[in-house]
Amino acid sequence: MSEENKTYTQEQVDKLVQSETDKIRTEYTKQIKELQEKLPPEKDEKEVDLANRLKALEEREKMMDVQDELSKKGFDRELADFIKSGSDIEKLTEILKNNQNYIPDKHKGTETTITKEQFKAMGYSERAKIYNENPELYKKLSQ
Structure with a gap:
């Protein structure tokens, strides 16, 4: 029999289709696993909460450092709401020192x-x- 004239039973056709489908599924499964390995792991809710708490704690520490620096320079600690870093305190000190004797x-x-x-x-x-x-x-x- 030549390939052109081959006849298949329904069972043989089903097996061929199933075989080809399995090959494609296996190939796509491998690709999906490879891509998932490349993705960064997702953080669960506890990790996200911990990261947020850590960030808030770092911000509070920074605020307290700025407040301490302000009080050392003789300024009100509440100015920390407007000043973001120690270099801003130095700029403020310099500006006030330069304008201390100014009278309009x-x-x-x-x-x-x-x-x-x-x-x-x-x-x-x-x-x-x-x-x-x-x-x-x-x-x-x-x-």
Whole structure:
């Protein structure tokens, strides 16, 4: 018999199909196992919880270190909410040290003060000028 004219029984066809299916299934099973070995192992719920607790503990320790550093430098410990590392504390110290003696021009007091006697001796135009520039001072002096 030639291959073209071969006839198979249903049982033989089923065996051939089953054999080919098994070969494919075995091949895919091997591939799946290889890929699963390459995947990182999944963490169970306890491991995830432990990792989260460890992270929270590390953050608290870092916060406490920053608070200790702040108190050593003479700052309020509550500033730790705004400062993330020791280098930020150094920057803050440097900025405050550089600006410690700074006084804005508009906040400087007037060099000349006016007494009630000087106010009484002033003319109308000088009193009007004080009234326009500083009404509260005018009220105090005119009483």
